Amino acid sequence: MHHLMKSLLCPSLCGLFLVLLTSGCLTRRPDTQVRPLTSQEQQAFFSRAQDERRFWMTRYETDQGPIFTGAHRVHSDRFAQVAFSQARRSSVPMIPVRLRFQEDHEALIDTSSPVSWIQFGPAVREGVIPIGPPPHRMFAAHVNDPIPGFLSVASRLTISPINVETTLLYVKAAHGPLEYLQRHSTAPAATIVLGSEFIRAFQFVQINFPARMATFSTTTTFTPDSDRLIASVPLQSYYGILAVKGLLDDLETPFLLDSLGDYALATEHGGNTVRHMSIGDLVFRNVESTSMEQAGLGLEEIPRIGRRILERFSVTFDAEQALVHFERPAE
Numbered sequence: 001m002h003h004l005m006k007s008l009l010c011p012s013l014c015g016l017f018l019v020l021l022t023s024g025c026l027t028r029r030p031d032t033q034v035r036p037l038t039s040q041e042q043q044a045f046f047s048r049a050q051d052e053r054r055f056w057m058t059r060y061e062t063d064q065g066p067i068f069t070g071a072h073r074v075h076s077d078r079f080a081q082v083a084f085s086q087a088r089r090s091s092v093p094m095i096p097v098r099l100r101f102q103e104d105h106e107a108l109i110d111t112s113s114p115v116s117w118i119q120f121g122p123a124v125r126e127g128v129i130p131i132g133p134p135p136h137r138m139f140a141a142h143v144n145d146p147i148p149g150f151l152s153v154a155s156r157l158t159i160s161p162i163n164v165e166t167t168l169l170y171v172k173a174a175h176g177p178l179e180y181l182q183r184h185s186t187a188p189a190a191t192i193v194l195g196s197e198f199i200r201a202f203q204f205v206q207i208n209f210p211a212r213m214a215t216f217s218t219t220t221t222f223t224p225d226s227d228r229l230i231a232s233v234p235l236q237s238y239y240g241i242l243a244v245k246g247l248l249d250d251l252e253t254p255f256l257l258d259s260l261g262d263y264a265l266a267t268e269h270g271g272n273t274v275r276h277m278s279i280g281d282l283v284f285r286n287v288e289s290t291s292m293e294q295a296g297l298g299l300e301e302i303p304r305i306g307r308r309i310l311e312r313f314s315v316t317f318d319a320e321q322a323l324v325h326f327e328r329p330a331e
Contacts, residue, residue: 034176036147037120042173045124045150049132055153055166066136071153072201073165074218080162084212085189091209091311093259094190098158099126106189108182109207109214111317112142112258112304113195114240116169117149117181122191123171128152130171138170141298142241142256145180148173159216164201180296183260196242204318207259209311210329222318228327230313231280235322238302242317244324246279254302255279257315257324261297261306263290268300282326284309 037045052059057070085094085106093109105122115138118128129152136151149170157167169192172178181193199205204222206215224232236243236254243254248267258266265274270291277284287309292300316325 032176034147034174034179036174045120045171046130046132046135049130049135051133052131052153055155057153057166066151068168071166071168072198074162074201076219078162078216078218079220080159080216082159082214082216084214091212091307093207093209093214095159095214097192097194098160099128099154100156101126105191107192107194108190108260109199109205110142110181110193110195110258110260111199111207111242112256112261113140113181113193114142114197116167116195116198117178117193118152118154118169118171119178119191120172120175123152123154123169126154128154128169128171137173140181141239143180143183144296144298162216162218164198168197183262183296196237196240199242199317200319203320204316206314206316207310208314208329209307210314221320222316222325224316224325224327225330228314228330229325230328231282231326232323233280233282233326235317235319235324239299241299242324243302244279246277248277248303249274250276256299256302256304257310258304258306259310259315261295261304262308263295263304263306264308265289266292266295266297266304266306268292268303270294279305279326 052068057068060067082095085096094106095109097105097107099105103126131151131153137148138151139145139148149172152169152171154167154169155165157164178190178193182190203217203219233244236245238254238256241256243256245252246255265277265287267289270289272289274287274289275285277287297304314327314329318325
């Protein structure tokens with residue numbers, strides 16, 4: 001094993017040139033087809049790996065994988081409000097962000113993903129550094145994606161004017177689009193997916209679907225509008241994913257909140273009408289369910305509430321109070 005890791009991480013100018021060339025750094029033409037990295041390309045990428053301590057992070061091993069303290073660092077008293085990207089006139093929460101070299105990227109906000117992801121080509125161009133040795137590989141359990149990602153760190157990710165320093169991203173081990181991670185959506189420009197781990201770095205994050213606006217605050221406390229507030233529900237965590245508890249046909253169950261899911265409700269088998277579904281004071285009746293398999297989703301034992309329901313509300317993830325607030329849109 002030691003010999004293998006030494007081989008993986010051996011620096012090579014030829015390997016570095018290969019990874020730049022195949023990532024599109026020299027041509028800058030985006031890949032439209034998914035092509036898994038070859039072993040040689042993986043070796044070239046890991047030749048740049050650095051220990052997490054170089055970034056002032058500490059790793060703790062858990063049954064669900066490593067946890068890092070010192071990641072996703074933000075400064076106090078920072079506030080950002082950004083409109084969804086105009087490339088899509090829909091409720092899909094996609095926003096512009098920047099990385100190290102100030103290149104504009106489109107990032108999807110996925111509250112059902114435990115971690116964040118980035119395309120391989122942009123990761124190489126922006127100097128995203130893999131963590132290792134050893135390299136940490138992860139498959140996206142929230143979707144049925146057969147291609148893993150490798151834990152890496154971006155020195156900075158900016159949601160203007162907020163800088164998030166030492167941002168953890170899993171670099172997709174393939175050329176081309178994120179595919180399953182962006183749910184085969186018609187948002188080919190998205191190169192980054194921001195997950196639950198990223199959202200927890202803030203005091204609160206609000207996704208105002210009707211207004212097509214996302215708000216991030218590092219210090220300011222969130223106070224819901226009493227005239228528009230429908231429900232404030234305790235924020236749970238399942239497999240590191242933002243979730244709530246509720247009732248599904250009178251059966252108590254956790255729900256994952258899926259800001260990218262193009263459905264109202266997804267359950268393991270689906271194809272039926274749920275008579276009653278509630279989250280706190282938020283009640284829905286006669287909801288059509290989609291099967292997890294049909295939607296290409298993982299973690300099938302946990303039902304999900306998708307964007308066709310969430311898009312009716314302004315949804316705020318309040319880390320300070322460990323609550324999710326659902327508000328009616330402003331008139």
